[in-house]
Amino acid sequence: xxxxxxxxxxxxxxxxxxxxxxxxxxxxxxxxxxxxxxxxxxxxxxxxxxxxxxxxxxxxxxxxxxxxxxxxxxxxxxxxxxxxxxxxxxxxxxxxxxxxxxxxxxxxxxxxxxxxxxxxxxxxxxxxxxxxxxxxxxxxxxxxxxxxxxxxxxxxxxxxxxxxxxxxxxxxxxxxxxxxxxxxxxxxxxxxxxxxxxxxxxxxx
Amino acid sequence: xxxxxxxxxxxxxxxxxxxxxxxxxxxxxxxxxxxxxxxxxxxxxxxxxxxxxxxxxxxxxxxxxxxxxxxxxxxxxxxxxxxxxxxxxxxxxxxxxxxxxxxxxxxxxxxxxxxxxxxxxxxxxxxxxxxxxxxxxxxxxxxxxxxxxxxxxxxxxxxxxxxxxxxxxxxxxxxxxxxxxxxxxxxxxxxxxxxxxxxxxxxxx
Amino acid sequence: xxxxxxxxxxxxxxxxxxxxxxxxxxxxxxxxxxxxxxxxxxxxxxxxxxxxxxxxxxxxxxxxxxxxxxxxxxxxxxxxxxxxxxxxxxxxxxxxxxxxxxxxxxxxxxxxxxxxxxxxxxxxxxxxxxxxxxxxxxxxxxxxxxxxxxxxxxxxxxxxxxxxxxxxxxxxxxxxxxxxxxxxxxxxxxxxxxxxxxxxxxxxx
Amino acid sequence: xxxxxxxxxxxxxxxxxxxxxxxxxxxxxxxxxxxxxxxxxxxxxxxxxxxxxxxxxxxxxxxxxxxxxxxxxxxxxxxxxxxxxxxxxxxxxxxxxxxxxxxxxxxxxxxxxxxxxxxxxxxxxxxxxxxxxxxxxxxxxxxxxxxxxxxxxxxxxxxxxxxxxxxxxxxxxxxxxxxxxxxxxxxxxxxxxxxxxxxxxxxxx
DNA sequence: TATGAATGAGGGTTCATTCAT
DNA sequence: AATGAATGAACCCTCATTCAT
Numbered sequence: 130x131x132x133x134x135x136x137x138x139x140x141x142x143x144x145x146x147x148x149x150x151x152x153x154x155x156x157x158x159x160x161x162x163x164x165x166x167x168x169x170x171x172x173x174x175x176x177x178x179x180x181x182x183x184x185x186x187x188x189x190x191x192x193x194x195x196x197x198x199x200x201x202x203x204x205x206x207x208x209x210x211x212x213x214x215x216x217x218x219x220x221x222x223x224x225x226x227x228x229x230x231x232x233x234x235x236x237x238x239x240x241x242x243x244x245x246x247x248x249x250x251x252x253x254x255x256x257x258x259x260x261x262x263x264x265x266x267x268x269x270x271x272x273x274x275x276x277x278x279x280x281x282x283x284x285x286x287x288x289x290x291x292x293x294x295x296x297x298x299x300x301x302x303x304x305x306x307x308x309x310x311x312x313x314x315x316x317x318x319x320x321x322x323x324x325x326x327x328x329x330x331x332x333x334x
Numbered sequence: 335x336x337x338x339x340x341x342x343x344x345x346x347x348x349x350x351x352x353x354x355x356x357x358x359x360x361x362x363x364x365x366x367x368x369x370x371x372x373x374x375x376x377x378x379x380x381x382x383x384x385x386x387x388x389x390x391x392x393x394x395x396x397x398x399x400x401x402x403x404x405x406x407x408x409x410x411x412x413x414x415x416x417x418x419x420x421x422x423x424x425x426x427x428x429x430x431x432x433x434x435x436x437x438x439x440x441x442x443x444x445x446x447x448x449x450x451x452x453x454x455x456x457x458x459x460x461x462x463x464x465x466x467x468x469x470x471x472x473x474x475x476x477x478x479x480x481x482x483x484x485x486x487x488x489x490x491x492x493x494x495x496x497x498x499x500x501x502x503x504x505x506x507x508x509x510x511x512x513x514x515x516x517x518x519x520x521x522x523x524x525x526x527x528x529x530x531x532x533x534x535x536x537x538x539x
Numbered sequence: 540x541x542x543x544x545x546x547x548x549x550x551x552x553x554x555x556x557x558x559x560x561x562x563x564x565x566x567x568x569x570x571x572x573x574x575x576x577x578x579x580x581x582x583x584x585x586x587x588x589x590x591x592x593x594x595x596x597x598x599x600x601x602x603x604x605x606x607x608x609x610x611x612x613x614x615x616x617x618x619x620x621x622x623x624x625x626x627x628x629x630x631x632x633x634x635x636x637x638x639x640x641x642x643x644x645x646x647x648x649x650x651x652x653x654x655x656x657x658x659x660x661x662x663x664x665x666x667x668x669x670x671x672x673x674x675x676x677x678x679x680x681x682x683x684x685x686x687x688x689x690x691x692x693x694x695x696x697x698x699x700x701x702x703x704x705x706x707x708x709x710x711x712x713x714x715x716x717x718x719x720x721x722x723x724x725x726x727x728x729x730x731x732x733x734x735x736x737x738x739x740x741x742x743x744x
Numbered sequence: 745x746x747x748x749x750x751x752x753x754x755x756x757x758x759x760x761x762x763x764x765x766x767x768x769x770x771x772x773x774x775x776x777x778x779x780x781x782x783x784x785x786x787x788x789x790x791x792x793x794x795x796x797x798x799x800x801x802x803x804x805x806x807x808x809x810x811x812x813x814x815x816x817x818x819x820x821x822x823x824x825x826x827x828x829x830x831x832x833x834x835x836x837x838x839x840x841x842x843x844x845x846x847x848x849x850x851x852x853x854x855x856x857x858x859x860x861x862x863x864x865x866x867x868x869x870x871x872x873x874x875x876x877x878x879x880x881x882x883x884x885x886x887x888x889x890x891x892x893x894x895x896x897x898x899x900x901x902x903x904x905x906x907x908x909x910x911x912x913x914x915x916x917x918x919x920x921x922x923x924x925x926x927x928x929x930x931x932x933x934x935x936x937x938x939x940x941x942x943x944x945x946x947x948x949x
Numbered sequence: 950t951a952t953g954a955a956t957g958a959g960g961g962t963t964c965a966t967t968c969a970t
Numbered sequence: 971a972a973t974g975a976a977t978g979a980a981c982c983c984t985c986a987t988t989c990a991t
Binding site for chain 6 (some may be wrong): 346377378379380381384
């Protein structure tokens with residue numbers, strides 16, 4: 130009779146979600162069978178379809194978890210943070226924080242979406258483009274303010290920035306490397322920004 | 335067992351190879367059917383099995399084309415080139431030159447291998463690790479010589495370098511962007527190195 | 540076992556029954572899901588199983604509605620009506636009246652039972668045979684009395700009669716054609732009998 | 745190398761076709777599994793998909809066998825036969841002849857198509873409408889010539905005619921009754937026409 | 950009564966691979 | 971060398987039915 134028993138439903142849905150995360154991370158989207166996911170969640174596989182329309186839908190739910198968080202952050206940044214350096218730092222933090230709290234999610238983002246055309250649908254591509262555009266906005270702002278060089282197009286610097294970040298995260302993902310604490314996280318973030326801003330050349334040379 | 339024997343055999347094998355390249359690029363490895371490849375090559379699909387043991391074998395042949403060329407280059411660099419800056423420049427050139435002459439090959443490397451765990455087997459991972467190690471060797475040399483900062487681990491700078499490169503190439507791959515001539519290629523290569531060495535901050539600031 | 544017990548039970552049961560009628564008419568028995576029926580009835584699908592043992596049972600309930608009415612009529616005819624022409628007219632009326640009051644029921648009879656072996660079980664077939672036999676009895680009576688030609692077997696004339704009737708009704712069912720009033724209904728009934736008699740009546744009489 | 749080895753391919757395709765005919769007749773389209781059909785044909789079920797795109801395609805192939813024959817006949821009639829009575833007789837013959845040579849085909853037409861909305865697609869309905877239209881053309885011709893009464897619409901007489909025919913055939917189909925020879929076939933055909941004409945013929949003529 | 954979560958058998962379809970010719 | 975018929979393991983998804991609450 131009660132409709133607002135949300136948490137109970139959410140609980141099982143969450144179990145399936147996590148099982149999907151784990152399974153897709155382990156086998157990849159294509160090779161992850163619905164029955165694998167069900168087995169991982171310790172439920173019958175029919176139940177998966179009770180909560181998710183189909184495999185694609187389950188996959189999109191995972192991606193949305195990632196994108197919703199990221200776009201929320203981008204909105205927050207846009208409103209509250211006025212320092213370009215810190216804005217970029219927040220973006221990095223989102224990747225690293227999520228990797229700390231939910232490494233499987235980051236793994237899937239990197240391996241199944243970030244560089245794979247196979248699973249790319251039009252709507253998924255849109256998320257990507259939107260994120261790149263938003264980041265480019267930050268970079269442009271940096272060029273306007275005068276803290277980023279203007280002899281390269283903003284899109285180009287955006288590629289460098291996101292490429293460094295992604296490569297870093299990828300490395301951790303592939304090596305199954307954990308971030309053990311905030312100090313390590315900060316060090317990584319600082320490093321990425323340091324090289325992005327100042328380059329790898331020995332200073333002064 | 336040898337693949338590169340007679341020229342007569344090679345001809346048809348080459349046709350299949352190119353068809354596979356084109357098809358896998360278009361549909362991704364998983365969704366590319368053997369029959370699609372055969373159709374692209376305008377042969378019966380049974381014949382593919384005369385030249386390649388199975389689908390995995392065909393895929394590995396493609397990857398080997400990439401890795402063999404790259405490792406050949408790394409060996410050449412190691413022997414003949416002594417300028418670290420130029421060494422890195424050669425690595426970039428390999429990506430860009432191959433992208434010019436065989437964009438499908440680069441596409442597949444980027445989308446199916448570079449960031450996809452799905453198709454990653456142990457032996458394929460080995461190639462990757464080896465390449466990163468070799469690059470790290472170059473970076474280390476730069477640190478030793480004193481043209482690269484030592485306050486970051488070599489592996490870290492390697493990530494930045496390869497990340498920038500990969501991101502650049504990815505962008506071109508996804509946008510289906512062509513490199514029209516050597517001057518454009520040089521400009522791209524210069525840019526990557528410039529930012530890697532000097533950063534994105536306005537100089538002097 | 541009894542279906543038609545309490546009026547309280549009946550109410551909800553009736554709602555489900557009507558929903559089933561509507562749904563099966565729209566989608567066919569096979570494609571009508573229990574959940575479709577429940578949704579149509581605006582109840583949970585689990586409840587359907589309180590009133591009907593299973594899907595087949597629900598279907599049989601529908602068929603029984605049809606057959607019970609028809610056999611009731613045949614019994615009435617047998618007892619009270621002595622004019623063969625009018626007897627046949629009563630049979631036609633049952634089809635047309637039911638079509639007026641409950642077009643879905645007639646639709647289901649025509650499409651799912653009358654000509655479909657798919658849903659035919661032994662017990663369902665028995666109903667059919669019984670009805671044909673009873674009709675044949677009327678035809679035989681007509682032959683005995685001398686108003687129907689005897690050069691064709693009664694079963695044969697029965698086929699013609701029921702075939703005309705069924706074809707007529709089918710046409711209306713498929714065209715979703717409504718019977719707007721008694722005058723139209725009478726016209727249709729007259730027509731069917733007119734052609735049947737002027738074809739099957741002893742010539743010259 | 746040879747492409748025109750038609751018969752060999754046709755042979756197996758024909759086997760599958762016949763197995764489908766038999767299986768669908770026995771279990772109905774919906775309940776006939778592809779594996780049933782394959783088992784009946786004594787082949788692996790994968791092979792069915794070599795010859796037919798999917799289950800619907802296989803079903804359509806069966807229906808086309810029926811419709812192509814019938815429309816061929818209608819075209820022949822239109823060109824060569826000028827006697828309305830004989831035209832109708834040819835139509836009846838098509839049903840009876842096909843029933844003799846291929847009773848399963850007629851069975852499927854009757855049970856799965858003629859009165860079942862379940863399997864009715866738009867294109868399938870078109871075939872039906874076309875056939876009825878063509879028959880109506882013959883009836884109209886009969887009314888024009890003056891051998892069929894004009895106090896009923898042509899479409900109405902068409903319904904009666906086709907209804908009688910269909911009911912007759914249905915009866916045989918359901919009873920699994922065989923037509924043993926031409927004399928029996930002729931008797932049936934004569935009977936249908938006799939009743940149809942003596943009912944629909946202009947009175948007194 | 951009433952709900953809808955949970956189960957799992959069933960069935961359509963795909964496609965890598967084998968093999969007779 | 972070459973063809974494409976033949977096989978069957980996989981895998982997604984549906985939905986009738988059961989059952990705890």
